[in-house]
Amino acid sequence: MNDARVVIIGGSAAGVEAAIAIQKYHKVGKVTVIRKEEKVLVPCGIPYIYGTLGAVEKNLMPDALLGSVELVIDEATFIDRKSRVVTTANGKTVAYDKLIMATGSIPIIPRIPGVNKKNVFPIWKDAKYLEELDKALNLAKNVVVIGGGFIGVEFADECRKKGLDVTIVEMLSHCLLLACDEEYSIMGEDILEDRGVNILTGSAAQSIGGAEKAEYVELSDGKRLEADVVILGIGVAPNTDLAQRVGLELGELKGVKVDEYMRTSDPNILAAGDCAEKTSFFTGKPSGLRLASIAVREARLAAINLFEARRRNEGTIGVFATAIGDSGIGVAGLTEREALQEGFDIVVGQAIAVDKHPGGMPGARQLRVRLIFDRKSGRLLGGEACGGVTTGEVANMIAMAVVNRMTAGQMVTMQIGTHPALTASPIVYQLVNAAEAAMVKFG
């Protein structure tokens, strides 16, 4: 027990988890959460508001999660690091002994003409704003989603569930190409197209036309796409306004610089989540990954390390999962492309089998897995999965194998349980068989 005053700035994934974890790991005097938003959204649930959940209020995190904290709904505008006092926009001051910055990220808005027109929506994590998007979609017929990453893909699929005409405009040669290898990107595109989403890849939006409101998106080849609503899903940047204002150091990729214990350049300030700089597990280089799951993990680490260095962050491997319709795509660790870029000599193994057994079990469907190993050490660098509802946990198993530095040989003889209604048969179990397909290539 100590009487430390802890302040958390930010109330999304990292802020919430920091508040919870501090109360689990420490007995402190007082925890104050300062956040701008009246209500907090489940970040990954945002696209699902529109087709699946049906309303913004079905995608809120209840404040009860926070436990016994002082909640200040206000914007933290300054930190006097010497006297350890936070000032808010409304002039409130809150003293702290330890502070956790969890200010999150802001959507990247492309500098194209017309981007500020009405009905052009970057994804701000703000309940009222997202209700405006809901209203606009309810009146729309044609939607253009600029950016074919996870968020763009999920928004496109949700808009289809509402019966809208949807087109994704993606600059790269395929959707999801920053997250997975081409083969899995194409699988994702195939599922989207089966569900009626139009996809234009290798295409850049050059401007957004219309009178007051968006009416169309003009592409670099001059083609015009009708659009009552334009959704921008081209990524996020760390929100470091406050950090910069108070002189905290930033990293190479412009996140708040932190050490392996989530401590910033100020010994009394830690940072976690989208606002914090990340480091790759594989290379130690800065990483641009920003995901709620990473934010929560970092918040937990920051809470554990709040008063003393207790648990190292070994760097992020990156684990994604998405769902399109009833299909899942998951990725953990390095893709083949990333591994090659980092100079690894790789061995790839694949396997595909039904996710129940025998194949006639109701609901059985194909689950495919692709694993990427380092030839030199035999260790797993990453992998991809595409299947049904178990895909997310299969990606998490790949992640666990990566972090534990499992080799192909270890994965071939991994211990699993199997069941007709729950998994593939042990003979064709995908993770084992993909590892085996790689192992026989090691020579």
Next chain:
Amino acid sequence: MNDARVVIIGGSAAGVEAAIAIQKYHKVGKVTVIRKEEKVLVPCGIPYIYGTLGAVEKNLMPDALLGSVELVIDEATFIDRKSRVVTTANGKTVAYDKLIMATGSIPIIPRIPGVNKKNVFPIWKDAKYLEELDKALNLAKNVVVIGGGFIGVEFADECRKKGLDVTIVEMLSHCLLLACDEEYSIMGEDILEDRGVNILTGSAAQSIGGAEKAEYVELSDGKRLEADVVILGIGVAPNTDLAQRVGLELGELKGVKVDEYMRTSDPNILAAGDCAEKTSFFTGKPSGLRLASIAVREARLAAINLFEARRRNEGTIGVFATAIGDSGIGVAGLTEREALQEGFDIVVGQAIAVDKHPGGMPGARQLRVRLIFDRKSGRLLGGEACGGVTTGEVANMIAMAVVNRMTAGQMVTMQIGTHPALTASPIVYQLVNAAEAAMVKFG
């Protein structure tokens, strides 16, 4: 490439996988599979023939799986170990350089009066025999299942799907109690009872009455249960007839004795699957576990180690999963009871949360996880999960954490991906939160 002749005796899970794996890992002269059965069943699928699949032929393993082997449908009755020749019941002889014993197990039949009556069915893995069971169930109204382990529970649930009146008779205080801790056993019983299965625990079947056919089961308290069909699900014993006949050493629990490379007391004979003795990962003591997933893993190990010791078997941890209705129960490693029996000082952590997020996502349901750690080392000894269709893979993740000797601290900061339609939210992700609930108790 060598010109070795490899013979596999047995054609179920271990035999099939041995045949497949030998062809993956070696170039040999010839592989011969000798098996008694015309057709091979998917072993874990057997209960599901009756309510879900609808016919025995929907639960067969296609021989095409075996690849290019010589298939001999016959019973291997002798092995001349000196001249390395197998003799079959029909007088065929097959020479070998290396032999893999995969003779499986046989059902344990309780020595109670009436057990040999018609319509009393121990579960033999024989397609024609199981068709007889199907016919008998199609004419039945009341079924008694003796034994409330996984097989008994699965048969009971399948019989309910056919609309039969089903009663499980279990000697222990709860069903599934050899596989999981009481809390999870009770969850399983609750699900079964919700589905209309009658459960009599702490009850022993004393005799089976009736004229020619079974008509009732008499319990030790004198109570009689009407039964048109009696299913025996009290376990299996290693099938070592042939091994004993040819003088191979047996282990303490009467399986064929093998070393860590699956080699028997004869340097040219390896053994895998239910017929082989198993060793506990945790204690090095003999283990009585017999599961298809273990059999397949051992067969793979036997194939890898066929000509030289290449990969050690570190001992089995035991990973089970079952499904009742649309609920899953999975267990990996030691239960609390087993850990205490082995003298571990344990720390237990639990977590429960919906398996999608937010909770309003369609199909979301509770998934609970319980993890058992060794206080001294902090390492995970085992865990249990109960939830929906992801439960099997969650149990497999627990297994991976056990084998990698992950500590509570490592699990608290494990790297995961989360998605609204596929997993819990990162804040309440069950494996992490159960580890955290344990970690704060380490003190």
